Amino acid sequence: MNTCAYVTFADPDDLDDERDPALAAWREHGIEGRAVRWDDPDVDWSTFDAAVVRSVWDYTDRRADFLAWARRAEAVTRLLNPADVLERNTDKTYLRDLGVPIVPTHWSSHDLPDWEEFVVKPAVSAGARDTIRTTEAATAQAHAAALEAAGRTPMVQPYLDMVESEGETSLLYFNRRLSHAVRRSPMLAQGMTSADNARAQLRDPAPDQVELAEKVLAAIPQALLYARVDLVRLPDGRPAIIELELTEPYLYLSHAPQAAKNLAAALGELL
Incomplete structure (x- = not known):
């Protein structure tokens, strides 16, 4: 029987309602799964046949640490999805x-397009964190500039009706x-x-x-x-x-x- 890590995070509110159904389905296919925090220093990743990245919903606060972990884990086990994919996809x-075709996106705080309504968010984020929706170009510009000042790449998009x-x-x-x-x-x-x-x-x-x-x-x-x-x-x-x-x-x-x-x-x- 293969043993796989279901890679998650320290989740005090137990938000991941997909973990148990996934692990149950794995068992039916002869795969023993165990939920493991990606940042647990005591985990020996080489004991798993694969590490499946799932609810790592805190990576945006520590992206560099998360990607360093992914490289370490991939050196000793099969990482799914692979570290190269994670690095590119998290930005x-x-x-x-x-x-x-993608949703029209302006990547700076300067020379914003003449849109009726704006959505502004950072390029490294999850969910709607640090995201605003506004009809005011000045508000959109200010939020994008604040992201840039914090060393983050802004994404300015039109809100699509x-x-x-x-x-x-x-x-x-x-x-x-x-x-x-x-x-x-x-x-x-x-x-x-x-x-x-x-x-x-x-x-x-x-x-x-x-x-x-x-x-x-x-x-x-x-x-x-x-x-x-x-x-x-x-x-x-x-x-x-x-x-x-x-x-x-x-x-x-x-x-x-x-x-x-x-x-x-x-x-x-x-x-």
């Missing part, structure tokens, strides 16, 4: 290099196979409480959304146990990438009957 400037009407679509892939997709509420914060995540609904993605998601994933050479591709439609109707979640995405395992089993099967294949 959202990767969006500039995807070569596909179609997010309210259509919502965001998240496509979930396990070992590059589409498992399921959900429509997320527009104000949903990634990977937090089960009450928030319950606001998502299972949906069938449109062919152009699947095509875009799989084009993006095809450009990544490393093994990917999981990937969540978050999409929205632009005013002209084209799908565009909001984020490509390859580090610690909430996977909506409770929203599709086979989702946890699909994840376990993918892990078994990669082992």
Whole structure:
């Protein structure tokens, strides 16, 4: 039987409601899983056949430490997703290099576009931390400048009205196979409480959304146990990438009957 670490963080509020379903599905596939903090100094990562990065939701406060841990762990066990993927994906400037439509993004506090409403957030963040939505260009500029002053890269984006009407679509892939997709509420914060995540609904993605998601994933050479591709439609109707979640995405395992089993099967294949 393979033994795998389910990599998490010190979680006093026990926010991760996907841990137990995932571990149960792993056991059904002959994989013994154990929840382990990524920053636990007493863990011998070489005792695991693989370390699966999951609810590491505190990495944004210690990104350098987290990436150093990923390199150490990968030196002695199979890390999923790999350290190179984690390093690139934990800084959202990767969006500039995807070569596909993304939500329009301005990467500084200077010369902001003439948009009616702004969303401003840092390139290294999780959920909606340090994110504002405002109709005031001066407020958007000031928040972006404050992020720059703190040594952070700002992302200034237009607020898209179609997010309210259509919502965001998240496509979930396990070992590059589409498992399921959900429509997320527009104000949903990634990977937090089960009450928030319950606001998502299972949906069938449109062919152009699947095509875009799989084009993006095809450009990544490393093994990917999981990937969540978050999409929205632009005013002209084209799908565009909001984020490509390859580090610690909430996977909506409770929203599709086979989702946890699909994840376990993918892990078994990669082992």
